[in-house]
Amino acid sequence: MMRRRDLLAAAAVCAAPAGAVAQVRAVAPACPSQRGDVVGLVLEGTGGSAGSVAVFGQAFRPGDVPDAGAGRAALSARLSDGRPVPVQVDVKTRHPDGSARWAVIALACPALARGSRQGVVLSATAAAPGPALDTAAALAGRQAIVTVRSPGGAEWRMDLLPAFRAALAEAPWQAGPLAVAARVSAAVSPAAAGGVASLRLVADVALRADGSLWVEAWFRNDVAMRPNGGEAAYAAQLVLDGRTALETTIPKQSQYTAWGRLVGAVRSGTAPWVRHDAAYLADAAAVARYDLATGVDEGVLARMAQSVAAPGWAVPLAPRGITQDMGQTGGRADIGPATMPQAVWLMTGDPRAAAYSLGQAEAAGAIPWHYWDPSGGAGNGGWIDTRRWPRLWSDGRGGPAPGGLMQPVAGDTGWKVDCAHQPDLNFVPFLLTGRRALLDNLQAQASWCVVSQWPAPAARGAPGAAGPGEGVNVVRGNQVRGAAWSLRQLENASWASPDADPNRPWLRSAAAGNWAWIRAQIPAWTAAQGEAHGWIPGEYGASGVLPPWQQDYFAFTAAITARRGDEAARAVLTWMANFLVGRFGAADRGFARNDGAAYLVANLSSSGQALASWAAMGEAMRARGLSNGSGWGKSEGDYAQLALASLASVSDALGSEKAAQAYAWLAGAGAPFTRAQDFARDPVFNIVPRGRGGARCGP
Known part of the structure; x- marks a missing residue:
């Protein structure tokens, strides 16, 4: 099992001496420079012949690639030296204006020696189509x-x-x-x-x-x-x-x-490796905005390569570094808006990180949360959903079908699944490769996120059930981190699923229902929480406190959903920003600035009532021994990293200047594990506001 501490240790072992640590950064893509240019990519040679076809996935910003009809888009490609490159685009999802949102791209590549690189630009201009493949x-x-x-x-x-x-x-x-x-x-x-x-x-x-x-x-x-x-x-x-x-x-x-x-x-050699423009993908709201300037320690990538080369990696159903007991807490390389290897892939484009991430995406199939309904979807098969199975609870306590699974999950699978600590192993690999099997894994996990929740009496089609989110609610009564990651899965699966996919309508309605339910609670939550409102209630396992880092987790999901155009998610994030940002700006009201990144924040009185002011929260922090004061003794962990990432996400999604200012303060405050070298060795939360993150393109 490769945990984040293992990768850190690998970085320390494999890195160069202090002051000369080898770091890997993204190769700058070719710059769009002509009218209609959309995005630049980099082809990295593998020794294949001219004309070898590379196939990959590509997300687009709204309006960048207009609809050309018949499931097509006007798209051409050229090398950085101006030579045209044959290209084929199969659009799978579209923005509301009809422009392409995500497509499977095929390029007929030039011959490139192993390791050599060539820029290529995709342009929204019509190219003469070649004859159909015979x-x-x-x-x-x-x-x-x-x-x-x-x-x-x-x-x-x-x-x-x-x-x-x-x-x-x-x-x-x-x-x-x-x-x-x-x-x-x-x-x-x-x-x-x-x-x-x-x-x-x-x-x-x-x-x-x-x-x-x-x-x-x-x-x-x-x-x-x-x-x-x-x-x-x-x-x-x-x-x-x-x-x-x-x-x-x-x-x-x-x-x-x-x-x-x-x-x-293969007859003509392997096609070149495609390096994406991660900054453009962030602009397209496909992924978080990772800091491309930091780089990643070479030791981290070396350890990934060692794992992939090990004999056990090839064994079917092997976990490949995924934590099998998902209830385990602490710094894990597989938990975040994306997994750590995926973050490294996005930040560097390195094939070693891609191989590790793709291997884990395949290994996700071994997790026993894939429930296929042969009569689901549009009737020809689909992942279990609550339209057909409103009473289903996949937990063993669901009882006999249809309350539970007809065959319960066996107790000897080697896996203990847990929605509060589930990784997203397939979204980024599917996004970048277009491998359809990885979408299956993503959709299956999203389905599990719903049916693994206890169907409360008012929830799934019971008499009198009404209101947004009923039947699919993954927030009510859940840990906030469980709600954050479950909504992450629903959102990513519905966003990635092709417009014609029979699973998409239920996935979209499930995600939308949850955001609508949260939005409907805001007035009551605001009245209860008062001046310091903006935290999602949930099960925390401790009395009178909330872990602010779980709110940060939820902010990641709310921010990416808002950036994708969901108004309910935007309303939720706007409400949350009062707490997420305000915790770093209430020192004049009695709440220590450093406590914004404390492990725990006092939020309830001894009688269970919300502490409705920053002053009351600050007083309780000091009285209960939870406060950092002017130091960081209560922030030993990745809590400041998480706060930075959520502030960056709020700034990006809402254009919040206050969030950007809070980010700038915390980034320079000397909080634990927030130095550039910390992020280079542990980049999973290396997320920055818009406008930061390094150069966009090269010559």
């Missing part, structure tokens, strides 16, 4: 066959390519001159799966103009609310063009888990 000719003589065999010898076999041809005609993921891709899936024979009927094969197949054939095959033992589900045992093999591309034996796969791999039959 799928029939490209598939001639190709082969993609999956075989599943039980320990007893029963065999199930699927030829993927005939199903792929049919899927391309019905629902392609990509369709154009450079790449075609589509999904094929089928139930695996129970006899071949070890006697259970819950195992599915889900394969994303792609052909590219460079002659490569790609298959991302996932074995999902996730069918829920149907008879005969349970633990699967089998051997799996994938043959591509006569070569065994994937072969393994799975002696035990718990229900509600999955594993998969992306493999390819």
